[in-house]
Amino acid sequence: MIVNRRATAFALLALSVGVLDACHKKPKVAPAPVTVATTDTMGERRRLDSLEAARRMADENARRRAVDDSLRRANEATSASAALRAALTAVVYFEYDQDVLNGDAKAALDAKLPILIANPGLSIRITGHTDERGADEYNVALGQKRASAVKRYLAERGIAESRLETVSMGEERPANAGHDEASWSQNRRAEFEITAGANLVLKARQ
Amino acid sequence: MPRLAVTALAALAVLASSAPLAAQDTTAVRIGIRYDPSQRPGVLVLPIAGVVGDSLRIIIQRDLDYGDRVVVITPDAALAATLAAGGSINYPLLAKLGASRVVQGTMTPRGLHVALHDVAKAQVTDVAEFPLPIAQNTRDWRAAVHGVSDQVEAWISGTQGIARTRVAFIRGSVVRMIDSDGEDDQAIPMLGEAMSPAWSPSGAQLLYTTFGVNSRVVLHDLTTGRARAFGQASNTTNLTATFSPDGSSIVWAAAGENGSDLFLMPVSLDAPARRITVGRGTDNVQPTFSPDGRRLAFMSSRAGHPEIYIMDADGTNTDLLTVSDFGDQNYRSSPEWSPDDRQVAFQSRISGKFQVLVIGLRDRTSKLLTSDGENKDPSWSPDGRHLVFTSNRSGTSQLWILDTETGRTRQLTHTAGSRLASWSPRLKP
Incomplete structure (x- = not known):
């Protein structure tokens, strides 16, 4: 193994020496006639070279700007889209044993409306949840009522019902595992999930 | 003396809890043997001979206990062995132990033969042979044993047990x-x-x-x-x-x-x-x-x-x-x-x-x-x-x-x- 490696190194060394030797040998051809540039033609050449360099620089700058612009626009659109997505999936909360939408809940739903209107390819699933205090089975019905109340609010404001699916998880998926009012108030909720159009860059109607 | 006090308290508690129940019962029509929960009959399950005898006896005792219609009496092994020595049932001793009914199980080639004795009358009141699956301690075998318990409970109380549920x-x-x-x-x-x-x-x-x-x-x-x-x-x-x-x-x-x-x-x-x-x-x-x-x-x-x-x-x-x-x-x-x-x-x-x-x-x-x-x-x-x-x-x-x-x-x-x-x-x- 060692022998082989040495042999290979030696062969490579020999090869490179041969290549260097070949470079040192001068070509045996007659020298080409030298064209002597006049001052004018040299000046013109410099001017053209300079223009060319300037043009290349401008092109390069423009390209960079275009790339930067594109990236910035994409970032802006993405962050705008992310902000819209956050608004669209913002959780809505309920009072104990109620499916009535309070002021905060309506404000959160109003913020979703322009996004749903501007992106007709978007469909969402509304999942109703409850806190742990009621009967396990009744809570499944209550969760469905909460999801339906949200759907009704959005549908009454022009969103096609076919884009709004409702589901209930009752008390089975608490957002907060605690056993006090602070936890329960976080668990009485409707959650939102995009079921169609998840890859869209979201817009909002101005 | 402390034991007596505890017993008296327990008796009072039973009386207190059964009083409103008795009142409820008067408005209802009940078919079968009228049953007073404060006077549950004492039942003793005799040791059962054979390799699965102990398992059978434990399950039947537990089922009768969980049925809440009888009081299961569990003497220690030495005493239990004397209760049916030589094939004859020692009714006076059983009565002393508080047993009014005795369950006597005998393994047969097909399953379990059960005789229910009335201690006061010193005689067998009910007999039946219950087929059991050959494979012991399987789901079906346990279910069959629970079925035995439920029938014994029916003989004693007039109501079929709920062990086989x-x-x-x-x-x-x-x-x-x-x-x-x-x-x-x-x-x-x-x-x-x-x-x-x-x-x-x-x-x-x-x-x-x-x-x-x-x-x-x-x-x-x-x-x-x-x-x-x-x-x-x-x-x-x-x-x-x-x-x-x-x-x-x-x-x-x-x-x-x-x-x-x-x-x-x-x-x-x-x-x-x-x-x-x-x-x-x-x-x-x-x-x-x-x-x-x-x-x-x-x-x-x-x-x-x-x-x-x-x-x-x-x-x-x-x-x-x-x-x-x-x-x-x-x-x-x-x-x-x-x-x-x-x-x-x-x-x-x-x-x-x-x-x-x-x-x-x-x-x-x-x-x-x-x-x-x-x-x-x-x-x-x-x-x-x-x-x-x-x-x-x-x-x-x-x-x-x-x-x-x-x-x-x-x-x-x-x-x-x-x-x-x-x-x-x-x-x-």
Whole structure:
């Protein structure tokens, strides 16, 4: 193994020496006639070279700007889209044993409306949840009522019902595992999930 | 002296607890032997010879004890061996030990031969031979032994025992079954995340509902393992399915865009579902049939908060069952009609916690049955005497069994998160 490696190194060394030797040998051809540039033609050449360099620089700058612009626009659109997505999936909360939408809940739903209107390819699933205090089975019905109340609010404001699916998880998926009012108030909720159009860059109607 | 005091206190407690029960009994017609829970007969199960004799005796003793109709007397091994020495039963000694009945089991090539002795009469009153599967300690073998216990209990008390039953329940969104004595806690193959298991009247099928996306009612055949599902519709959650007592139809709640209503479907699933409540946007769930199948109790929020109502099975003549006479308890749910048609068990919130109560169908008075921890979702045993329910009294959610006549409780499950129990009918061999 060692022998082989040495042999290979030696062969490579020999090869490179041969290549260097070949470079040192001068070509045996007659020298080409030298064209002597006049001052004018040299000046013109410099001017053209300079223009060319300037043009290349401008092109390069423009390209960079275009790339930067594109990236910035994409970032802006993405962050705008992310902000819209956050608004669209913002959780809505309920009072104990109620499916009535309070002021905060309506404000959160109003913020979703322009996004749903501007992106007709978007469909969402509304999942109703409850806190742990009621009967396990009744809570499944209550969760469905909460999801339906949200759907009704959005549908009454022009969103096609076919884009709004409702589901209930009752008390089975608490957002907060605690056993006090602070936890329960976080668990009485409707959650939102995009079921169609998840890859869209979201817009909002101005 | 301290022992005497304890005995006297215990006797007082028994008297105190049995007094209102006796009052209840006077309004009811009971068929069979009139039974006084404060004077349960002493029963002694003699040692059984043979390799599985000890296992058989332990299971039968435990079943009779869990039945709560007799007091099981367990002498030590040396004393027990003298009770039937030389093949003759020592009735005077048995009487001294407090036994009024004696169970004598003998292994035969086919199973177990059982003779029931009346100690006072010094004679055998009942005999039967019970076939047992050859493979011991299997599910079928244990079920057959429970069947022996139930027959012995029928000989003694006039009422067949409930040892050969199972309780279906939910743990981790999976339907499970456990034997009445807490053995053999097993899951059934599931479609989706389940709630609310319910038995068919034959005990051969289980109903359950799934929640979340694609909510369905599932009819699971325990014999074949096959499942059929129905009720799946967009924007609809199906819940709390139950069989009619004749097994011909299923009533369940479908929660949709406009509250939840009860629907009826033939068990053949070959006809459209028929709506039987008109909730007008309220919730109407948790149906439970009267034993004759002509009436239904259910929970409705039509008055603004969950309350229990009764109606005819066709949806007419709706009537409020629970009356708000407990101060601030504004939440009653999870009704379960008793098999003896006398009362409905339910849960009500008392001081912030659910407790199990019963309400008489004739006098409409409620009686609180639990107070230790939070207790909910009661289900009647087929003898109409015991309730299985969910309780957190041990620190985790477990199933417990209450004897409504003596107030005796025992823990059925021992894995946390067990809930939503449904007691089977008496299961057939």
